[in-house]
Amino acid sequence: MNEQLPVELLNDAFNGFRDASRKLEEQYALLEDRIDELSQELAEKNRALERTRRLAAMGEMAARVAHEIRNPLGSMAIFATILERELGAEPEKQRLANHISTGIKSLDNLLSNMLLFASSPEAKLKPVDVRKVLEEALLLARGHEKEDVSVKAEFCGQTSIMADPVLLRQLFLNLIINAIDAMDRGGVLKVRTKVIDDRQRYMEIKFADTGRGIGKEHIDRVFDPFFSTKDRGTGLGLAIVSTVVNAHGGFIDVDSVKGEGTAFTIGLPMMREYRI
Numbered sequence: 001m002n003e004q005l006p007v008e009l010l011n012d013a014f015n016g017f018r019d020a021s022r023k024l025e026e027q028y029a030l031l032e033d034r035i036d037e038l039s040q041e042l043a044e045k046n047r048a049l050e051r052t053r054r055l056a057a058m059g060e061m062a063a064r065v066a067h068e069i070r071n072p073l074g075s076m077a078i079f080a081t082i083l084e085r086e087l088g089a090e091p092e093k094q095r096l097a098n099h100i101s102t103g104i105k106s107l108d109n110l111l112s113n114m115l116l117f118a119s120s121p122e123a124k125l126k127p128v129d130v131r132k133v134l135e136e137a138l139l140l141a142r143g144h145e146k147e148d149v150s151v152k153a154e155f156c157g158q159t160s161i162m163a164d165p166v167l168l169r170q171l172f173l174n175l176i177i178n179a180i181d182a183m184d185r186g187g188v189l190k191v192r193t194k195v196i197d198d199r200q201r202y203m204e205i206k207f208a209d210t211g212r213g214i215g216k217e218h219i220d221r222v223f224d225p226f227f228s229t230k231d232r233g234t235g236l237g238l239a240i241v242s243t244v245v246n247a248h249g250g251f252i253d254v255d256s257v258k259g260e261g262t263a264f265t266i267g268l269p270m271m272r273e274y275r276i
């Protein structure tokens with residue numbers, strides 16, 4: 001038997017179906033937008049990942065190139081020293097040979113900084129004498145020195161400490177070179193060590209120069225990698241200094257007055273006492 005459905009019932013069903021399909025269409029449009037957003041995010045993340053991979057590969061390559069340059073540089077340094085000695089009777093030529101030695105030392109420092117920056121070093125601790133490491137760093141800074149700049153060192157009490165001598169030398173060298181660079185019109189760099197017996201025993205090493213100082217607008221950025229105010233600076237020196245301090249579980253402070261001078265204070269934990 002064929003019973004006819006009332007018209008209102010059919011209308012209701014039809015309206016219900018139309019509402020449901022409109023809602024579905026709206027949700028579908030929302031989903032499409034979200035999918036677009038997500039694929040854009042994914043594409044951006046892929047690009048960032050690719051950039052990071054390239055940077056890591058470049059870092060590795062830079063470290064390898066630095067290693068390769070190091071060996072011939074060593075031979076050149078020896079040859080330049082012999083040349084300098086043999087040209088004793090010809091001061092003008094000897095000065096030129098001295099320029100070669102100085103250039104080699106600067107390159108060597110740059111390579112050391114690059115290698116340390118690329119490798120995030122671990123400190124291999126052993127008993128070292130801070131006085132000896134400082135002397136080595138001062139020797140490496142030779143050629144950088146200026147006529148009217150003098151260095152005064154004062155060691156109060158014990159100078160033996162548990163540290164990585166290679167890293168420590170590089171730290172000292174960067175601070176010494178920066179201080180000399182800052183003293184265009186001559187001055188004094190005072191290096192002072194003392195043992196602080198606080199809650200934890202540590203050695204305080206202070207490098208205070210009478211150079212041009214650091215402006216307030218720059219002081220917060222000096223430890224940032226690649227920050228430099230020098231024409232030919234790479235901005236790696238203080239980044240390495242802070243990496244080395246951290247590798248030793250120490251701390252570093254900077255205090256500076258523009259036009260008067262700058263003091264970097266380092267604290268390195270003493271750990272155990274050793275007699276050298």
Ligand SMILES: Nc1ncnc2c1ncn2[C@@H]1O[C@H](COP(=O)(O)OP(=O)(O)OP(=O)(O)O)[C@@H](O)[C@H]1O
Binds near residue numbers: 209232
């Ligand atoms: N003793 C200092 N006196 C005045 N300014 C300093 C001193 N030490 C660091 N600075 C400032 O901090 C900046 C960063 O120093 P950093 O050693 O990191 O790089 P750089 O000396 O410019 O280059 P690089 O050490 O790589 O050759 C310097 O360019 C300089 O402006």
Ligand SMILES: [Mg+2]
Binds near residue numbers: 238
């Ligand atoms: Mg420097």
